[in-house]
């Protein structure tokens with residue numbers, strides 16, 4: 001199954017089971033959350049015309065070329081008097097423009113005379129250095145759409161409109177399961193044939209960054225009764241996310257359990273690393289089973305699970321930004337799967353980690369993103385490839 005098709009299917013499944021419950025949270029707690037309804041401005045922004053410069057406010061028609069008397073001083077935060085005809089007002093950046101003024105001249109172009117009148121040295125025009133009322137936003141205008149992911153910029157915008165709290169989609173609850181008899185948690189001693197569980201750490205940390213509530217379900221042994229029992233424990237989660245045991249190998253207990261008590265689709269993805277992916281339901285709870293090799297887990301989470309989760313929260317823009325860069329390597333053997341090589345940009349060219357084995361997580365630690373090589377494609381150095389920065393995927 002081509003990557004696009006798997007993604008389209010997952011997004012359709014996500015849209016069929018959206019998470020709709022909302023909660024109100026303070027702005028300080030809203031970072032990383034998804035806006036539940038459109039944010040509409042209850043203010044004009046700025047609420048009144050104000051000065052963009054430190055200088056002098058005047059009515060241009062009052063200026064004959066002669067110096068003007070300064071009739072008031074207006075600082076930010078003050079409410080000015082109307083401008084006395086035939087005078088100017090000293091004004092500072094962000095201060096409201098006095099009624100009657102239609103022009104601000106910056107102080108660098110003005111000269112204070114010995115009698116304290118001000119001479120203007122340059123020609124001026126109506127409206128200059130004035131930030132008009134509502135230039136950023138008008139009352140009633142939608143400034144953020146429902147489904148917007150909130151970060152520092154969106155929260156700053158909400159703050160500028162005076163919102164103390166926002167309605168956000170509740171956090172999805174995700175159960176993370178690591179399957180494999182060989183797995184041991186870091187901090188413990190390895191026995192013969194055992195390896196440390198790294199996927200759990202990757203997924204739990206990543207999910208937290210995506211605003212999820214993680215139900216850390218630990219290690220699941222390769223054993224059918226235990227698999228059945230453990231799956232049945234997660235009744236109030238939005239997704240069970242497991243790694244390992246989804247290859248067509250003998251230890252596919254997740255698949256067996258899903259077939260018995262729910263439904264299962266096993267997709268052979270045309271993606272490398274990461275061929276097998278399970279999607280199913282266990283007693284109504286969606287289940288995604290990712291391949292266990294650490295680089296496969298990473299790539300299938302980044303490109304398929306992350307957009308699925310975001311779409312369940314109502315996020316429209318789930319595709320990571322890709323940039324086209326010249327390849328700093330050549331690719332001579334065309335593959336029948338789309339490859340996502342762990343690479344980074346050096347001197348404007350995409351270079352790849354020498355060991356691209358799906359078991360090697362270190363490749364991704366060295367890398368700064370994924371270099372996409374399409375099915376059937378060969379590359380000469382300098383030809384264009386797509387690069388997806390990890391920064392686009394990790395949050």
Ligand code: AMP
Pocket residue numbers: 178179180182183195196197198199200243244245246247249290291292293294359
């Ligand atoms: P599997 O998908 O269960 O066949 O596993 C494929 C490979 O990934 C095997 O070498 C596993 O030992 C390894 N693997 C599976 N799960 C994990 C995990 N949670 N952490 C690190 N390696 C794993």
Ligand code: MG
Pocket residue numbers: 179180181244245251292
């Ligand atoms: Mg396994």
